[in-house]
Amino acid sequence: MQLENEAKTMDYNFREIEAKWQKYWATNQTFRALNQSDKPKFYVLDMFPYPSGAGLHVGHPLGYIASDIYARYKRHKGFNVLHPMGYDSFGLPAEQYAIQTGQHPAITTEANIKRYREQLDQLGFSFDWSREVRTSDPGYYKWTQWVFIQLFNSWYNKVTDKAEPISDLISSFERSGNKQIEAACDEDILEFSASDWEQFSHKTKQEILLKYRLTYLADTEVNWCPALGTVLANDEIVNGVSERGGHPVIRKKMTQWSMRITAYAQRLLDGLDTIDWPQPLKDSQTNWIGRSEGALVEFGIHDSEYKIPVFTTRPDTIFGASFMTLAPEHELVRKITTTEQKETIDAYVEATAKRSERDRMADVKTISGAFTGAYAEHPFTKEPIPIWIGDYVLAGYGTGAVMAVPCGDQRDYDFAKHFGIPIPNIFDGVDISEEAFADKANTVIANSDFLNGLSFKEATSKVIGELEKIGQGEGKINYRLRDAVFSRQRYWGEPFPVYYVEGMPQMIADEHLPLELPEVEKYLPTETGEPPLGNATTWAWDVEKCLVVDNQKIDHKTVFPLELNTMPGWAGSSQYFNRYMDSTNAEAIYSKEAIGYWQDVDLYIGGSEHATGHLLYSRFWQKFLFDKGIAPKEEFAKKLINQGMITGTSAFVYKDMDSNRVYSKGLLEGRNIIPIHADVSLVNSSDELDVEAFKQWLPEYKEAEFVLEDGRYIVGREIEKMSKSKYNVVNPDLICEEYGADSLRLYEMFLGPLEQSKPWNTAGISGVHSFLKKLWKLYTSVDDSEASAENLKTLHKTIKKVEEDIENFSFNTSVSTFMICVNELTAQKCHSRRILEPLAILVSPYAPHIAEELWEKLGHSQSISEAVFPKFEEKHLVENSKEYPISFNGKMRFKLELPLDLAKDEIEAVVMAHEKTRAQLDGRTPKKVIVVPGKIVNIVG
RNA sequence: GCCUUGGUGGCGGAAUUGGUAGACGCGCUGGAUUCAAAAUCCAGUUCUUUCGGGAGUGUGGGUUCGAUUCCCACCCAAGGUACCA
Structure with missing residues (x-):
């Protein structure tokens, strides 16, 4: 190999070229972006990675290559481009590694980051590394804590429809109590006057204010994972078990920090119309927020002062209500159940509490419920309505109670049929003997007193009017979206800047941030079930010294305990895109000038799996920061592209169950075999297995007999998600070593449309590699000759197509276009600088190393990165x-x-x-x- | 169930507003070069055929001079979601 390279010095030596230019870019800070420029700005953002111990596989860089092409293209087009990168470096794997080995997560994280950086550098990305952020860096999480404090000190005013300072709310309370306040707040707030407020104790005032703050402490029913000793968010649970680790999860009440994201539900919905994001992603956010219009109806209960509020989307069908169903967890269940029914109800409640979410989910067919013995009173007919409980009603949605209208809702219908409850028909001319009639559009109401003959729309507004008249209801918009639980019982996350006085949370003043993570002996929850920070011995706040001090000094006078929970994974990623604009600023989250210049992200590329997590929370924080005047734009990213997943081609060998033989793929007929994953690196492009290497890799097969066909062992192939456990992971390092980064970049783009998922098959990479060799050859003798009409036609049709393709994110077709162009110019024996110079620029976003080298060979002393993109001229194509x-x-x-x-x-x-x-x-x-x-x-x- | 995306040669995929289906690449076949190999180059490669043609973009209909593209119904695959009142 060495000899060959030396002998053919004119050959395309990608190893030398790529190392040379990577060094050049680093030394010259070629991609450093300034926060001011005469050029228009353009901000290209990637989702920053969690630096896992496994390093990058070929699926990871797909989006990074696409965004890098776009960033480089925009530089050629005369933009001042911001293209930063960093690390989402808090997270569970490092913590679990710490639990197992005792090694501090910071050390593991640092080592992983180092490896990631090497791999990223090797691919020739044009990142401005001077702006790197790491969420676990105190200089960074200082500002995560700071945003948290801002949220704590704010409430949501529904009248002005924005977040406002909590101090304004206090003044209103002092002036006139809370009667006129329309806020996004807890539901259980009692009315009070100005004089009431004045007489409340300090602690009571604090308790009331917590119900208004945008981040607040509350007892929430949470998903507790005993194995991890932590609470999980709904989107961290997959199939009823924890997403990471697959441990069982149970429901439990705990005091937790929550984020009042529901205050922004409508704005999060409305904002979707203003951004250019993929429709499926918008759809999933829309469904997640789950807006439904309807009415809140209040039902009285016979022989009781309790009332049951019910949310319904079909108030028009109120005369069809023949029973009511409460969630088994509903707080009124205990209070209204009659003595005769107590035993039945208790048994049912206990049974459902035992059933996991997973059971309840898997078992949708079985109808179950129990009668409480109590009756509600119909608001209009005053007739008694039996109150049932049933696990098809969820405690967490609406009011946890439904007004059951069996003729108009299939679940109510099934429930009524099952328990023999009457099904009155209130629809004109509709047969409900087989199933419920839920078609709103064709509804004509009957048997409904003042609603007879009306359509869904007419009846709805009429009945809401009547309910308001009798004071038993109102129109209401309900959202499925819940407030986001923000506490985690973990070590490796941002500490809350919070200490407790009389059990009430107090914020640490901004100037003492960051509150740094304390050292602990063990990273597990404490023996008393407290979070890992409970193991810290120096974790108390001295309000006089403004310092973290020894726990033994806690006297609840000047030294107070600090919060033991940490923030969740999405805390650090909810504003990182803004921090890049001014990432080293120690005085502010970012300067007004920096964000005034960069404004927002112009292009964000990342995976669709973040649709209802990171991307929704980030939009929420951005809207909050906008309300506070800290961010100039209400949406942080104008355009977003989801890159598709790269799937792997797994390889299988076939073990005979009845003998110690392993059969080649063609010899399986009639045999009882089990497929075993073989590492794809042991298989060549013709699906032939290196049997000796396989035996070494899996020693248990050392003695096995491999039955070959035509002298070869052929493996089976199957497309699966690329994953370490399936041994189908392809490491980019090996490909860079064999073919170079430019080949890898081109090939990943050449695989297919960016947004679609596609299989990885290394076999095809030789095609793009030989293209680069052909391109290289084209520049072996460059002269100053005139370009022929034919040359110009080839060049300009390439310019046109490549420009269109980049603008449309159709990078795969550009690669074909380059191939055609080089094939044609080679056939034309083109040596003209007038053609080859612009061609180098065209190629440069895709294959930057070779482009720089060719540019230099053409006699340029400056980097190609800011060379002006060639101008397309129609006249050459006529x-x-x-x-x-x-x-x-x-x-x-x-x-x-x-x-x-x-x-x-x-x-x-x-x-x-x-x-x-x-x-x-x-x-x-x-x-x-x-x-x-x-x-x-x-x-x- | 619902929402979304997709279905085109042996494979990845291309086809701008409806106008030459299969660009480009892989693989395969044959050839050149070579002592041989690698590398490189040339030719061919949707299926079928009586070599004139004929059929063909998941299936079945429809609109049109003309449909991979538009409309209707259905089938399959992937991803998301989950009893949301």
């Missing part, structure tokens, strides 16, 4: 003749070269006179001849 496809009944039968200035009837005359036309027609007379000049001729008949 043709004066066209090879017309001549089709018969829509099928192309032959082609005919004709001048483009020929008129319609002239074309027809020439075509009809042609001998092939006569042969095709075979004596028939055509019914019709369609001529589209410049396009096609179609003869019908």
